[in-house]
Structure formats: structure tokens, C-alpha cells
Amino acid sequence: MTDRRFPKVVYRHGSEPDPRFTLANERTFLAWIRTSLALVAAGVALEALELPIQPELRLLAAAIFILLGIAAPAHAWIGWMRTERRMRRNLPLPAPALSGVLAAGVVIAGLLIAAGLLL
Template identity: 60%
Template sequence: MEQSRHAPTKPRFPTSVYRHGSEPDVRFSFANERTFLAWIRTALALIAGGVALEAFGLNLESHLRTTASLVLIAAGVVLPGHAWFAWARSERALRRAEPLPSPFLSAPLGVTVMVVGILIALGVLLR
């Protein structure tokens, strides 16, 4: 007896994503997942950078170094939430055959990294 390729499946998590539309091409779902993981790696790098900035005790003006460190760590803490919601928004759009939504945290993240760079530069200049 031949098994069906489309056996009944258990409900998938999160249902707020998977109850919409139909299964997209798996390559697009995998690409969406890789993007999610890239955001997670970025968050880890931001946290590690913030910790390293303080842990190595670089010869920078201490208030600016601490502020830059806290900004990096805060950005790293916020980013996984963004990654999850961006993944869900994109996966729903794929399932509905709609255009992908634009990322809403890319510009603020770029500005955050720019601000940290300025804080570090000022810390070097004012030491």
C-alpha cells in the first residue's frame, strides 16, 4: 500500500502565521528563516560588542564608553523581537502570495550603529 505524500499534519506554531493562505515554495520559506537567523546573529554580535566594549576597559572617556556599550546591548536585546515579527510578517505574505513587507527596523538599527560609532569616536578624542 502506497503512503500519501500529504498525510494529515498537526497544527503548526505559530497559528497566527500558518492558518493563512497556502504553502509557499519551500525555498522562500527557507530564505525567510535564514533572514531570521541573520537578525539573531546580528543581535548576538551587538550584545557581544557592548559587553566587549566595557569588559576590555578600553582607554576611552568612561561615560561615552558605557553609553555606547549600553546602546549596543539594548539594540541586541530588542532585535530578536524584531526578527520574530519580521519573520512572521514575511511568512504570512508568502503564504498569501502578497508582496513582502519592508523591514521596519533596518533604518533605526543603522542609526543606532552610527550613534555608537560617534560615541566611540568622541570617547577617543576626549580621553
């Protein structure tokens, strides 16, 4: 029964899409959750391991990775809901919400690590 499913903001509108699309949407959600764990692990590893990186740049890169790891589940949840609602209403799929921010953050953290290795 659709009225018992969570979140109601997703399931109270439209009709059931092809289950393959719903399952693909769920796999994308779970991939973002795994990405979140990897980002947090990268941030923790940067600070926990004795790496030959300038300490200030290492700390800044670690903080960026951890903040991105915290933001990624929000991105996953928002993206899953937006996509599921659009599929249920037979509308075009939405553009990613925070992917650009997450990608830019990873690039910045990588550049900080590279600079910290070279200095």
C-alpha cells in the same frame, strides 16, 4: 498538518509558498539572531575591556549596543512572521520593521566611541 504548526497566526492563512522562499526567510531570521548576539557582545566587550575611551561615552555606547541586541530578536521574529504571512497570501513582501532604528543606533554608538577616543 498545518493546524499543529506554530505560530498559528502565520500558518492558518494562505497556502504553502515555495520552500526555497520559506527557507530564505528562516535564514534571514537566523542572521538577525546572530546580529543580536554580536551587538550584545560588543556592548559587553566595551565595558569589560580596558579601552582608552572616555568612560561616560564608553558606557553609553555599550548600553546602546546591548539595547539594540535585545531589540534585534524582536525585529527578527516580527519580520519573519510578517514575511511568511505575506508569502502564504501571495502578497508583496513588507518593508523591514525596525531596521532603520537598529542602523541608527549602531551609527550613534559608533560616533560615541569615536568621540570617546578623540577626547
